[in-house]
Amino acid sequence: MRSPVIAGIGVVSSIGIGLNAYWDSLQRGVSGIGNISLFDTSGFAGRLGAEVRDFPETDFKSLFSFLPGAHDLRPGRISRCESFGLLAAFEAIRDSGLDFSSIDHERVAVVLGGGAGGLFSVERFKRSIREGRKARPSLLMPFCASALTDLLASVIGSRGYRTTISTACSSSNTAVGMAGELIEDGIADIVITGGAESLSETTFAGFNCLRAVDDVPCRPFDLERKGISLGEGAAIFVIAADSASLPKRYARIGGYGLSADAHHVTAPAPDGQCIAMAIMNAINYASVSIDDIGYINAHGTATKANDSAEANALKRAFGKRAGAIPVSSTKSMIGHCLGAAGAMEAAASVMALYRGILPPTMNYATPDPECDLDVIPDKSRKADVGAVLSNSLAFGGNNTALVLLKA
Amino acid sequence: MIAITGIGIMSSLGMGKDKLVQALREGRSGIASPSRVKTDKIKNLGEARDFDPKKYIPPLKARKMSRFSLLSLCSAVEAMDDAGLNAGKDLGPFECAVIVGTSLASAETTDTFFNGLMEGGALNTNPILFPETVQNVAASQIAIHFGIKGPSATFSQGETSAEAAIKYASALINKGRAKAVLVTGAEELSAPLLNGYYALGLLSKKGFSYPYSNERDGFIPGEGAATLVLEDLDSARKRGAKVHAVINAVSLVSSAAGRLSYETSGDCLERAMRSAMRASGIESPDAIFGAGNSTVGLDAAEAMAIGRTFQGRMIPVAALRAYTGYFPADGALRVATAALCVSEDFLPAMPGCFKALGCAEFLDFAPDAAFDSDNPTVLVNSLSNGGSAACAAVQRGER
Numbered sequence: 001m002r003s004p005v006i007a008g009i010g011v012v013s014s015i016g017i018g019l020n021a022y023w024d025s026l027q028r029g030v031s032g033i034g035n036i037s038l039f040d041t042s043g044f045a046g047r048l049g050a051e052v053r054d055f056p057e058t059d060f061k062s063l064f065s066f067l068p069g070a071h072d073l074r075p076g077r078i079s080r081c082e083s084f085g086l087l088a089a090f091e092a093i094r095d096s097g098l099d100f101s102s103i104d105h106e107r108v109a110v111v112l113g114g115g116a117g118g119l120f121s122v123e124r125f126k127r128s129i130r131e132g133r134k135a136r137p138s139l140l141m142p143f144c145a146s147a148l149t150d151l152l153a154s155v156i157g158s159r160g161y162r163t164t165i166s167t168a169c170s171s172s173n174t175a176v177g178m179a180g181e182l183i184e185d186g187i188a189d190i191v192i193t194g195g196a197e198s199l200s201e202t203t204f205a206g207f208n209c210l211r212a213v214d215d216v217p218c219r220p221f222d223l224e225r226k227g228i229s230l231g232e233g234a235a236i237f238v239i240a241a242d243s244a245s246l247p248k249r250y251a252r253i254g255g256y257g258l259s260a261d262a263h264h265v266t267a268p269a270p271d272g273q274c275i276a277m278a279i280m281n282a283i284n285y286a287s288v289s290i291d292d293i294g295y296i297n298a299h300g301t302a303t304k305a306n307d308s309a310e311a312n313a314l315k316r317a318f319g320k321r322a323g324a325i326p327v328s329s330t331k332s333m334i335g336h337c338l339g340a341a342g343a344m345e346a347a348a349s350v351m352a353l354y355r356g357i358l359p360p361t362m363n364y365a366t367p368d369p370e371c372d373l374d375v376i377p378d379k380s381r382k383a384d385v386g387a388v389l390s391n392s393l394a395f396g397g398n399n400t401a402l403v404l405l406k407a
Numbered sequence: 408m409i410a411i412t413g414i415g416i417m418s419s420l421g422m423g424k425d426k427l428v429q430a431l432r433e434g435r436s437g438i439a440s441p442s443r444v445k446t447d448k449i450k451n452l453g454e455a456r457d458f459d460p461k462k463y464i465p466p467l468k469a470r471k472m473s474r475f476s477l478l479s480l481c482s483a484v485e486a487m488d489d490a491g492l493n494a495g496k497d498l499g500p501f502e503c504a505v506i507v508g509t510s511l512a513s514a515e516t517t518d519t520f521f522n523g524l525m526e527g528g529a530l531n532t533n534p535i536l537f538p539e540t541v542q543n544v545a546a547s548q549i550a551i552h553f554g555i556k557g558p559s560a561t562f563s564q565g566e567t568s569a570e571a572a573i574k575y576a577s578a579l580i581n582k583g584r585a586k587a588v589l590v591t592g593a594e595e596l597s598a599p600l601l602n603g604y605y606a607l608g609l610l611s612k613k614g615f616s617y618p619y620s621n622e623r624d625g626f627i628p629g630e631g632a633a634t635l636v637l638e639d640l641d642s643a644r645k646r647g648a649k650v651h652a653v654i655n656a657v658s659l660v661s662s663a664a665g666r667l668s669y670e671t672s673g674d675c676l677e678r679a680m681r682s683a684m685r686a687s688g689i690e691s692p693d694a695i696f697g698a699g700n701s702t703v704g705l706d707a708a709e710a711m712a713i714g715r716t717f718q719g720r721m722i723p724v725a726a727l728r729a730y731t732g733y734f735p736a737d738g739a740l741r742v743a744t745a746a747l748c749v750s751e752d753f754l755p756a757m758p759g760c761f762k763a764l765g766c767a768e769f770l771d772f773a774p775d776a777a778f779d780s781d782n783p784t785v786l787v788n789s790l791s792n793g794g795s796a797a798c799a800a801v802q803r804g805e806r
Contacts (some may be wrong), residue, residue, distance in 0.1 A: 202540065
């Protein structure tokens, strides 16, 4: 069976543009959570977020001129979310060193995770209309979750399997897992996967009206935690089969596991049983033992409900070992990036494996006895691990666990 | 082999699959002037006029759900009932899965929620609405209703959303990750959605849906949901389940296409059809359930793809979107219809309300025709703006 390898990575985040800047910040505990300039947040209880600042003005048509479909990239027609995804994809493709002009395009697949995506563009459109200003209908085009998938696939010229997962917070975790599966099943030789997300007024207002947003930077697993900090960004991966000649091998995709809570449209089932099932499904798929996992990148949104449920799930899955395995939430630095969360956290997990350094949980002041875990507080930690677990536990109970292995 | 053991359908042809079959046999289209959706943007719509969720779920529960969730859940209730499966008793909760395909989810709920924010600021946002703005809410509602805890995913890939869901669900069964999977494809109609389509110039001005005709000028939006219960064929037979049909293959491919544009040559759909036939081991289907949605682009691309794939052979094409209008995730509805048609041995011709407006030859067959073959196979096509294409091969299960 062909094993899927991560051959290239690109990242756009509030703590750095580019994989190296991202990883450097994660290691040093740098946070991107602060004031939002993208839209007016007055009136909200939780006003902070991890906004991508200093995104470079980019001529995407020139940037992608080495690929067949670059002419599809029309300035002014690319949403904020898509621009993050495109820049991350550019970095990943270059990073992989693969020659995209000479491959069989019917064997190239694109599978991305989507979230609010182009919603920010639609909001601009509606606000313009409301204020009596003319608004370009093209702002409505990126509304569908598949917008970036189609755009990227067209640019690359891929003619193979193409789809978009739309399961809120776990979308791009599922996408990465599925990408690995496509390689194993021989459906594709190269898969472009990951996800991108943009802040939007709707999600900001939505989480706030559920009283799920903290008024200080989010504090995963902390006793005093009051909710999330929203974020945005993108992480894109180039996945290939290990039999291919690859200049770089960051990690292998071991496997993934899915489950449904069947409990509530927003709140997780407190006992964590179904989350534990997703974790065991991923472990079994990856053909590793539960004891092989050396680090866990938690979903760790910092809501009371998620972190307790997740801690319970880890105890169910890992038994007595649960309190000893290092587990951190990188959302404490990059916020909750919704459709891009799974991919951005997978990138952090891959780098933890690749560099032997585990990123910290920031803003951790008071331990919560219900979450009695080693959360790697405050400072990253050197550790050579062979297998990493990354969890994404979505609204509506869509749980995805991803296992990544040393290359 | 993947068996379809349960079918549930909510559409403009009525509540329930029996109403759909009846309408098709009578050649009666469900497209009519707008009733529930107040709009001046289009003359006709494929609204699910008779849809009454109270017939399937408790009213208190229904009140909190978007139309998208309601259509999805009600079709799932009919399908599970049809399959005779109880997720708690017959199968363990972890042995069942829920996979949904939708391109638009509840655009109306998102629109209403944001309107509240624009009009009255943070304090004017309704927390009951927000959960129904996310794309995976229908899958969540279905899982909660039946207590299904196995794998769950929602696919959102334009007009191949439902096929992506069906393909993934089939793989779950083949790989032993689930014993039964509910697959739902659903979209709702709303005024904000029509306003968006209108602003983008996509709607038919003439007000009819006559795929492949010379007079076509754009689609008529419809709405609905179809749920299939999928199981392994041998397992289904062992428990004495009724098998409507089997799914031999689902092919998903793609090519470059501009935003909101269909790939013009039909090459991508041709590859999907050839791949589905190869995987099913068939040379020629007995019918094609076309993707034709009365747009200039899609219908032309598909006609070319069919012409090249079946050079010289005249395969009858059923144009279901003439009956229901068009909605992106209606692939599940058309696969379900194909299953019902091969099972009950009839092939729907164009609805009786249309005069021949430059009728493509492959549409020219008698109403309520039966299949020639003893074991008919149908290809169900989808081609999406943005570039993805799908073909599902459906065949009668053994009697």
